[in-house]
Amino acid sequence: MLKIFNTLTKKKEKVQFSYSKIINIYVCGVTVYDLCHIGHARTFLVFDIIKRYLEYLGYKTCYVRNITDIDDKIIYTANRNNESIDVLVKRMIKHMHKDFLCLNLQDPDYEPKVTRCMQDIISFIEILLKKNFAYIADNKDILFSIKQYNSYGILSRRKKLCCLHDTVSYDDSIYNESNDFVLWKHSINKSDPHWISPWGPGRPGWHIECSAIINKFFKNGVNIHGGGIDLLFPHHENELAQLKSIKSSFSIKFWIHVGMVIINNHKMSKSLSNTVFIRDLLHKYDPEVIRFYILSTHYRHPLVFREKNLNASQNILKKIYVSLLYHNIQCTHTNDQKKLRNTFKEKFFSAMNDDFNTPKACLILQKLSQYINKIKKSRDILLYNSLSKDLIFFGNVLGLLNHDPKNFLRSFTNKMSRSQINIVEKLVRMRDSYRNNKKWNLADMIRKKLLKLGVTIKDGNERSTYKFIYKN
Numbered sequence: 001m002l003k004i005f006n007t008l009t010k011k012k013e014k015v016q017f018s019y020s021k022i023i024n025i026y027v028c029g030v031t032v033y034d035l036c037h038i039g040h041a042r043t044f045l046v047f048d049i050i051k052r053y054l055e056y057l058g059y060k061t062c063y064v065r066n067i068t069d070i071d072d073k074i075i076y077t078a079n080r081n082n083e084s085i086d087v088l089v090k091r092m093i094k095h096m097h098k099d100f101l102c103l104n105l106q107d108p109d110y111e112p113k114v115t116r117c118m119q120d121i122i123s124f125i126e127i128l129l130k131k132n133f134a135y136i137a138d139n140k141d142i143l144f145s146i147k148q149y150n151s152y153g154i155l156s157r158r159k160k161l162c163c164l165h166d167t168v169s170y171d172d173s174i175y176n177e178s179n180d181f182v183l184w185k186h187s188i189n190k191s192d193p194h195w196i197s198p199w200g201p202g203r204p205g206w207h208i209e210c211s212a213i214i215n216k217f218f219k220n221g222v223n224i225h226g227g228g229i230d231l232l233f234p235h236h237e238n239e240l241a242q243l244k245s246i247k248s249s250f251s252i253k254f255w256i257h258v259g260m261v262i263i264n265n266h267k268m269s270k271s272l273s274n275t276v277f278i279r280d281l282l283h284k285y286d287p288e289v290i291r292f293y294i295l296s297t298h299y300r301h302p303l304v305f306r307e308k309n310l311n312a313s314q315n316i317l318k319k320i321y322v323s324l325l326y327h328n329i330q331c332t333h334t335n336d337q338k339k340l341r342n343t344f345k346e347k348f349f350s351a352m353n354d355d356f357n358t359p360k361a362c363l364i365l366q367k368l369s370q371y372i373n374k375i376k377k378s379r380d381i382l383l384y385n386s387l388s389k390d391l392i393f394f395g396n397v398l399g400l401l402n403h404d405p406k407n408f409l410r411s412f413t414n415k416m417s418r419s420q421i422n423i424v425e426k427l428v429r430m431r432d433s434y435r436n437n438k439k440w441n442l443a444d445m446i447r448k449k450l451l452k453l454g455v456t457i458k459d460g461n462e463r464s465t466y467k468f469i470y471k472n
Contacts, residue, residue, distance in 0.1 A: 002057065011363040023224065025050070027225070028227035029066040032092035035099075036100075040099075045295070049295070062217075064111075066112065067112070074089065122197050133145055141184065143183060144180055151244065153237065154240070155233075155236060184202050186199070230253070230259065231257070260302055286317075289310065295362055324388050348397075368390075432463050
């Protein structure tokens with residue numbers, strides 16, 4: 001049975017949703033003032049896997065992911081670029097969709113923009129005012145009153161902002177001394193982007209956006225809600241407070257949070273100029289390599305970004321595809337094969353049922369691939385085909401192994417530069433020299449190095465020849 005770690009209870013809980021009902025999933029989306037980075041890729045890839053796996057288990061899902069298309073950062077960036085907000089937002093959304101499509105992320109069922117939900121936001125704030133959970137400040141901003149909500153802090157185990165860093169992510173959500181936060185920011189200048197409300201021109205604060213959109217789509221509660229761990233406090237804490245203030249019975253069954261990305265021992269941040277954009281990674285790596293790399297770390301753990309780890313993931317994925325080069329999935333199987341196949345199947349789904357343990361699932365893909373290579377040497381074609389079919393199926397559950405093996409592997413050959421080919425040829429000549437001098441250990445080390453590069457060696461009497469093992 002599937003178990004998910006619930007941030008609210010700090011423990012793994014059994015999933016006991018009814019198959020006759022739709023599982024509602026809400027994930028906080030992108031603020032579209034810049035290109036998407038690897039942190040976005042990780043968060044939304046994790047929820048892509050969650051959605052895929054739930055559907056594999058037989059559940060129906062409704063996935064909503066919002067787009068924040070108005071806030072201080074968007075206004076600042078548009079002004080700096082000397083372009084309209086509309087032009088900036090449309091361009092960033094286009095890039096976002098392109099990046100996510102390349103990463104094989106399934107589209108959400110609904111992707112509401114904040115600017116298209118203004119009436120929902122205004123109506124939400126009106127109810128909060130009527131119930132005395134909100135008030136109009138002296139500067140005409142509308143603030144949420146934390147002291148009116150007794151359960152504040154139940155999600156994050158925090159009640160107050162500890163330092164200025166907690167407030168700088170979104171200027172339109174700055175808190176006052178009592179930690180009350182902005183629901184509606186009054187527009188002082190007529191030139192500022194604004195919408196008409198019962199309290200005058202203005203625009204929404206950050207936290208109210210998601211609460212209002214959730215209330216719009218899921219009035220009776222959400223089954224799964226999540227985002228990056230950096231959103232836990234204050235954003236998600238404030239979301240929960242607002243939703244519970246509107247309707248005390250409102251329920252969010254599972255809170256799921258994805259760990260941060262660490263670069264050079266620091267959290268990835270534009271202020272530290274250490275941001276890695278998805279677009280840049282896609283110029284260097286196949287999307288499946290990026291996907292495999294991200295899934296190789298458990299979603300709740302920090303992802304330490306290193307290029308060498310991406311290269312390692314690339315080599316592993318290439319080896320998996322090599323094992324599938326000659327498969328033919330049109331096959332039958334015997335009872336003995338069923339037992340062996342069930343062993344791998346049980347291990348794979350046991351990993352996935354344990355809070356989506358994708359690192360363990362990826363390791364099982366590797367082990368199955370290695371076993372397939374052994375079967376290939378034994379020429380047991382029937383078993384080879386059966387296990388290859390399973391490997392592809394498990395990979396597909398993770399959004400992997402969607403390519404034809406020859407095409408996937410050939411793409412690396414096509415991208416190999418002349419200088420890289422020169423290196424391969426130099427290694428081959430060096431190995432020949434070691435063999436001629438009977439330095440067998442050194443010769444074998446080079447053979448293994450070449451194999452990692454996707455190159456096999458055929459020894460001759462005087463010299464060796466090489467070929468790329470995926471050019472057949």
